[in-house]
Amino acid sequence: MGPSTELKLNITDIGEVATRYQRNLDADEVQTLLRAVNIEALKDSANAEMSLEVSRAGETVTVEGLIRGDFRVKCGRCLAAAEVAVDEPNVRLTFVPAIESVLGEEGLESEDLDTFTHDGLTLDIRALLREYLVAAIPIAPLCRWDCKGICTDCGLNLNETQCGCPSRQEPANKWAAALQDIKKRGIS
Numbered sequence: 001m002g003p004s005t006e007l008k009l010n011i012t013d014i015g016e017v018a019t020r021y022q023r024n025l026d027a028d029e030v031q032t033l034l035r036a037v038n039i040e041a042l043k044d045s046a047n048a049e050m051s052l053e054v055s056r057a058g059e060t061v062t063v064e065g066l067i068r069g070d071f072r073v074k075c076g077r078c079l080a081a082a083e084v085a086v087d088e089p090n091v092r093l094t095f096v097p098a099i100e101s102v103l104g105e106e107g108l109e110s111e112d113l114d115t116f117t118h119d120g121l122t123l124d125i126r127a128l129l130r131e132y133l134v135a136a137i138p139i140a141p142l143c144r145w146d147c148k149g150i151c152t153d154c155g156l157n158l159n160e161t162q163c164g165c166p167s168r169q170e171p172a173n174k175w176a177a178a179l180q181d182i183k184k185r186g187i188s
Helices: 027-035 098-103 110-114 124-134 173-185
Strands: 009-010 021-024 047-057 058-074 081-097 115-118 123-124
Touching: 009 124, 021 027, 021 124, 027 047, 027 058, 058 123, 058 124, 081 124, 098 124, 115 123, 123 124
Parallel strands: 081 115
Antiparallel strands: 009 123, 021 047, 047 058, 058 081
């Protein structure tokens, strides 16, 4: 099974003996995958690689292997580039026909949480890869752990320069300093 530009596998080509499916994705392909779920990866660099063992028993397809990659998204504080790394060495998923999953299951068990559906003809690897890419993105991605963000008054990136806005100046007395400290920590 060679590289597929569509990231889809024909289920009839998958046999009982595991077949290796390897694919490297470039920046454009990673950006397209993420854009489908409204996530904008920065254009400077992105890549992903998959090395999967795919096998079939009847209509059930098993996928095992690894997914790795990296890309950049905007920092949640200053909008600079924030690195995202994907390193999933133990991918183990089961794909069953959509009709079987609806009719054959009374309730989900914990081992069923990594079960997906296929249409009976093709196995769409895009959704699988996209899920791992999205799951690697932190809720608030940061360009660095101590990112100072952007000044809410003037819009300057505080990692690059200190602005002169009144809200950023040191308080004149210790009471104002204590109140500002409380405000910074979010204590109410």
